[in-house]
Amino acid sequence: MKGFKIIVLAKQVPDTRNVSKDAMKEDGTMNRAALPAIFNPEDLNALEQALRIKDKYPQSTITILTMGLPKAADIVREGLFRGADNGVLLTDRKLGGSDTLATSYAISQAIKTIGNFDIILCGRQAIDGDTAQVGPQAAEKLNIPQVTYAEQIIDINEKNITIRRRLEHGVETICSSFPLLITVHGSAAPCRSRNAKLTMKYKYAKTPDEIVQTGVDAELYKNKPYLNIKVWSADDINADEQRLGLSGSPTKVKKIEMVVLQTKESKKLSSNDSDIKMLMGELSEKHVI
């Protein structure tokens, strides 16, 4: 049995979930630089689904594709440590300021450059924007079916794939042929941890710039080609520059406001009987309950 050619789209994001007190400035606004850069959580759920396919069909290959700053090479490495076969970092100043339309265009061009694929997997949404748009938009541009909000791949064989989707008020099971794009919901299985052997194997996996910066023996990268992380610019993906970055983005941010914690004068109570009794009395007097 042949394997599947899988591409996992992954994004490096600031961890917006638990904004610690250190990340809050005195005026109640957020210091973005203090947030750690992480592998977008639902993209990890997507990677796990890819790894499961590879468990069943070991001939499969998994390519991580990430678009972002040069430091997003970390995302490719993390993918390799967990079982991906190779990865591509798409980075270029020309991509800066891209909204979801421009991003999905760049991603779809990169996917076309990678070429032959059966399955594209990505997280439902990224925690910095929460838009859930890039997956479906990439599918549209590639003219392949999209299956969003996937929770589990129930079955996969050479001809088709059966997927359970998690909806607001229920579940739906669908069956599709290949190729297709799947966005994976956070309720799907969590991603396995790093594999110790692979972490050793890919420890020195680096982009060309990183190899120069760290001054590691260049011979190593000639002898072990799998340690080279591919880096592509806009030129490498045959993109129309008008459709990238700000010029390719129909949406424009007019205004940004920090959410400042509003405060109220609150009554402090203890869990003593007298306090709770007083509270319930007060609520009932005010006809709240």
Add this chain to the structure above:
Amino acid sequence: MNNIFVYCEIEDGIVADVSLELLSKGRELANRLDCKLEAIAIDYKLSKIGEQIFKYGVDVIHVCDNSKLSPYQTLPHSKIVIELIKQEKPQIVLFGATSIGRDLAPHVASALKVGLTADCTSLEIGDHEEKKINKTYKNLLYQIRPAFGGNIIATIINLEARPQMATVREGVMKKIVFDDNYKGEIKLFDFKKIIVDTDFAVKIIDRVIEKSKINLKSAPVIVAGGYGVGSKENFKLLHQLADILGGEVGASRAAVDAGYTEHERQIGQTGVTVRPKLYIACGISGQVQHRAGMQDSSIIISINTDENAPINSIADYVIIGDVSEVLTKMIKYYK
């Protein structure tokens, strides 16, 4: 031409609340812009669609009524919506920020190469001056949404590309009947020319939609639990209190992720937005994502062992103590 369109989500012939909320907002925007409000209804057995939605101030309903079009599927529905937009050239198109709207709208926006703003919490009309080219854009749709995990609020606009498209979360707009006797026009849209068999390549083999028994939006009292509740078992106390107060049980994302309670109970930016008379937050720290979904509650009580929990700063009453102990006493003294 240049009207406001709303894509209606329909399940078993019933238009979803989120769509009715959007129609209500759409009517308001249409009055402001002096244009018409039009609805798109794609499903099966839609003979009663007019009775359901004209009263929200709908001027035209574009109907595609066919068994193959129910339930929702990406390709057939998006092809119809794309074609309708090309023909009718609306200035604004709105979708629910649901698993359907967030599947459909990006596909449509990508095909039309227009902008789309996800999960708006507010929509307004306003102007924009683009200083670089010395041009003023009149009557743009301000698409206002939280971003960065709810830590910022961004106002997004589209300068040139039309239509301006947005998805809106359920519960953030109010459902308002415009006029019980309002009558619009039904236009049957001939979809047969544009839909082909390959559009049904993805087959739905099973679909289980549960009628939600949980109605957080209309509950006058919400007893919500967070990670600090500690266990599924402890959530039972929340249910007890909610029952005697005639309320409903809600939860933070952390509690849902920990498996303490159902996903449908999640309140916050990625869940439901609520504004009850009384909100009792039990063991909820109050991340900004959660606060975004409940901060407009009339009275907020926070029960927490942590004196510095962020939620305490927006609470009217802060009870420092163990959730189980406090809830037990609240039940006792209510009786």
